[in-house]
Amino acid sequence: MGLAGDILQMNVGQMLQTPVLPSTDFTGKTIIITGANQGLGFEAAKHLLVISIPDPLKVADRDYHSYQLNAANLILACRNLTKGEEARKAILASGRHSSPGKIEVWQLDMSKYSSVLAFGDRINSLPRLDVLIANAGMNTTQFERLEGHESTITVNVISTILLATLTVPKLRETSKLSHAPSRLVITGSAVHIFADHKCLSTPKQGQVFKTLDDEPTADMTDRYYLSKLVLLLAYRGLAKELDHSSEKGSKAVVLNFVNPGWCKTELFRTADGGLGARIGLCLVGRAAEEGSRTLVHAAAVGEEAHGKYLSECRVKPESTWARSQQGVEVEKGVWAELVDILEGIRPGVTKF
Template sequence: MGFAGDIVQMNVGQILQSPFIPHVDLTGQTIVITGANTGLGFEAAKHFYKLNVSKLILACRNMTKGEAARKAVLASNPTFEGKVEVWPLDMSSFASVLAFGDRLNSLSRLDAFLSNAGIETNDYEQFEGHESVITVNVISTFLVSMLAIPKLRETAKAQKRPTRLVVTGSVMHIFAKYQHLVEPGRGRIFSSLDDEKTADMSGRYNLSKLMVLLGVRQLADQLDIGTKQGQGDVIVNCVNPGWCKTELFRMNTGGLGGKIGLALIGRSAEDGGKTLVHAAVAGKDTHGKYLDACRIKPESTWVRSKASIETERRMWLELVEILEAIRPGVTRL
């Protein structure tokens, strides 16, 4: 189908297919959402609360904004008495991510973990020795996800049903310049992306979401190994919320064309939040898959090509090496 076909598919999904709220009752369940004080995470939190989730944890960098979000979530379903908590999480700090991950162990159960926090910027900056978008959107996203998996597995085994790990991706992965992953030599993908002299920050968000999608595919394979060995079954998927009118693009609107496109076909944050809810309750058929408009969709043409396989594996091995340096043993699933 090629790149042109990818564009057609994106527009059809955005215009003709509307996200929906699954008809489920989440009584008794515990759900955690990162990046939950604004945008998609916040809207998803309100949807979850209306579905009777018993315990909802909003992971936020700014605790003041997090508390305001907590009150708004409670007000969205005033007759319900579920518990909503705000936990601090700064995805630009590995120490914060590790502390948050350790705190997850205090939960009695964890039914779904939504790794949703992300940034977009055209400005080059480093967090924790890596370019900022790669640190937050890729390294910390998979670090916090890995830290959540033991509790997800424990819950799945105790409840005798799968739990879910949802990673927020983006349709923008189809625009990513994948050559930035293909061309660096072995062991050089992340170091190449960290080089300020060659960093293409205008396309960095798109590339980070391509890396997320490739990582989810590899993570699904790793989780399958543990499941076959008798550990709890965890379903992981990558959800595209669609092109949504949120604060994410406040630093990079995509220019005049981006502003016009967003105004014409952009989804509301409320609709985007529905896609996160769907992914958090979706079935085994979504494991390792890319979701859009609450449906399984094909990834970009390049991601589905044989040419991507070697790059995906190389990227994953490098990512595992980085994560193991942050906390030894964290990727042993």
């Protein structure tokens, strides 16, 4: 298909395929959303617990039940607890029914491995966990090291996959309890198609992350795109690891990678791409509420979507390069390096 085809697919999805309103019933389920105090995470939380539609006056009262998804326990994972509590109150205030599910705010700072580990340990105290929506991320054009790695790679890739691996045991436990698959949703992006994949294919074996951490050669204008491509490759490695360690014929955890589209959120407050990007976002960008529908859809999608790339609530192909032989080979190397990094943070974390 090539880059031109990738761009065409992205543009068609962005401009002609509006994500559908979610209607799945989450009664009795416990769901965690990271980055939930604003943007996509906040809007997804409103969908999961209470009514969230663009204009409630345009929907007949008899149709309101379709938008009450009834999650029993919703956990908002936020770096700032004050902002998280404000989000919790706003979500409760947006509802129309009298007995919403329980909402909690838990602290999670994706820039600190200690916080991710503590959060993962706290998950074990839950009676069940049906869905984790790993949505938190960052976008910056300034080079900074966090936990020894460039900050975007630390937050968007390493901490995200670390949290996912920490959560797998509880998700599998819940799957056995409920006799149904649990879901692990990772927020990706269509912009992975624009990433300079030479940054991943050129380094010698075992040197990808070291190369990404080299400040003099780091192109920070491309870094967000590149972080989403690395995350995609890491996600595919994780999906294969889950398959290898699962009981034969079982999908205890359905894992997927979701493109919510180009959305008008706070993600671009420090790196907006310039005047052209600002105009484009104004013209064709989705409201955060529309983009959040893709996350809720992924939280209930069937086993056929396991290990897939989802966009506009549909299974779609990833970038042409990611599906190429070179992309598959680079994926193996990225996953091997990432496993070493994760095992260095907590030995045994990737041994499901």
